[in-house]
Amino acid sequence: MxxxxxxxxxxxxxxxxxxxxxxxxxxxxxxxxxxxxxxxxxxxxxxxxxxxxxxxxxxxxxxxxxxxxxxxxxxxxxxxxxxxxxxxxxxxxxxxxxxxxxxxxxxxxxxxxxxxxxxxxxxxxxxxxxxxxxxxxxxxVTHKPQHLAGPECNILSSEHSPAFPEWSNMIDRALTAIDATELQKVVLARKTSLTLDRSLSAAQLMKASRDQNVSNFHFLLALDEKHCFVGSTPERLFERHECEMQTEALAGTIGRGNDEQHDEELAHWLLNDQKNVYENRLVVDDITSRLKGCTESLEVEQTPHLVQLRKVQHLKRDISAALHEGVPSAALLDMLQPTAAVAGLPRHLAVDFIVDNEPFARGWYSGSVGYLSAKKSEFCVAIRSALVMDNVLHLFAGAGIVPGSQPESEWKELDRKVSTLMSLLKPVPEKTAEKKFG
Structure with missing residues (x-):
């Protein structure tokens, strides 16, 4: 060949x-x-x-x-x-x-x-x-690619938007709105901006993430040399093959344990935690209500099962549907995005709250990435993602806020999610750093 x-x-x-x-x-x-x-x-x-x-x-x-x-x-x-x-x-x-x-x-x-x-x-x-x-x-096309090493850089500074005091206030406002209005859940996000001592190759970050973060969708979208959006996400928006469609509710999160026993204890807690199971059910209810008008049949997994990733564990319920003839994939994008797992419920109230309260624009984060074709289309949800801009790396993560949410525990959840990509950055070996700055 x-x-x-x-x-x-x-x-x-x-x-x-x-x-x-x-x-x-x-x-x-x-x-x-x-x-x-x-x-x-x-x-x-x-x-x-x-x-x-x-x-x-x-x-x-x-x-x-x-x-x-x-x-x-x-x-x-x-x-x-x-x-x-x-x-x-x-x-x-x-x-x-x-x-x-x-x-x-x-x-x-x-x-x-x-x-x-x-x-x-x-x-x-x-x-x-x-x-x-x-x-x-x-x-x-060049046929002489260079070896792609792991991402090595020193972090000069980091900044959270919002910082924790503003995060705590934002959650208080969300819980007040949930108590006083029809808002049931809102997903609030944080942007963590890292200033690095050298330009970061988005391809290096992508390769390191693909090699370590298994059982994820991996994507890289570069419109030009200086701006690149990358991610390794566990969440499928939908896969559609002719009239058969698969989607899922991925909501409810806890970290991984220090050892096997601790891991099992955390998993057992997550599977039985009322707040997380409720958050997952809200996502299921939203997806099924959106799809009812365009489906012949709809099957939903009865109870959540566990998805264990490198840094976190999630609750997930699989959903399959038989679509009416002639439903385009673009229509499914409109129906399902943004999902309750990245925005909240009801969608319009949650999006309005996000726009009014989050201190940054999300852009591609929590959007969708994938492909369209005549017979088959597939999209993932663009979480566990980052925007690479020369020597600045913007990392994004969100947490679902429902009754019972606590600012400190949700902040720790953001840290765990951001670590999916941030943990891939290795400090520059001392000799290399001395050569560069000596």
Missing amino acids: TDLSQAIARFIETLSTAAPIKNRLSLPFTWPAELDPIAWLDAQPIFPKFYWQTRDGNEEVIALGQVKTFSDPDTAERYLAPDQRVWGGRSFDGRTERNQRCLQSFFFLPCIELSRQGENWSVAINLNEEPLRAQAALSK
Whole structure:
């Protein structure tokens, strides 16, 4: 079988000699065992860049360059040929009065798409009557990626927004609103901004997270060289294959134990804690009520089961549905985002409270990331995520506030969630630091 450079050479030759090809060309190839796909992606001078790995690890995708971009998922979905996918996502608050700078949605049909199903790799180019775009992207591909080491940097300063006193006041206001209005739950978030002593490679952070945070969706979206949104999230928004759909309620959190016995004690506590079980039930009720109008049938797991990750444990209930014929994936995005797990209930009251009280705009955090295609679409919820901007790393985490929530315990929950990515940062070895600053 051909290697990647040979496959790309064949594409270039085909485009220069053959009759016009309308939509897409695809070739299988062999990926070299010694090369990490994220290192290859990092070396490419082509934007936008997108990386995706499914939660079960069975699918991995690299998408580069843009044949066409879309600000509306419905338009994107209707544009596609049967075997094409658009990649991107929807932000939490883009194009609102609060956050004009962030896009509401960004999807792109890539010029080049590398994908792995199981052990089998293929590379495709999308043309859509724009062969010059594909040719230009192919000509820029480099086949000499560098080794991608772990992220090494020193944290010069850190800042929480809100700081704990403001966080505590915000929770008090939320509990007052829950007691006095129809608001049942609101998810409040914190941004932790780290100033580093050197530029951080988003690809380094992504690779380290993918290697350590198993059983997560992993994603990287870079619109340019200086701004990159990355995440390793345990939460699926939905997966849709024709008329079959899977979604889930992931809400209720506790940390991991110091040893096996402590871990089991925490897990038992979480499975039986009234506040966390109630929080999970609210998410289930919201999802099922939103889907009822577009489904033939709906099945919900009776009781929550435990999801154990590297730093935290969650309560989760699986939900499956048979959709009515003709329901587009873009409509499912509208129905399900933002979920009660990242906003609250009722949705409009929770979002209003977030906008009025959180001291920062969320942007892509707690939005959704994934792909749309004619037969199958899949999106994860963009939590356990970070915005990488040169030498500044913005980390995001949220906590569901319901009756019984305590500021101190919710703050600790934010710390545990942020540690999913923050713990990957390793201090610079002393000799390297001395060389840089000596």
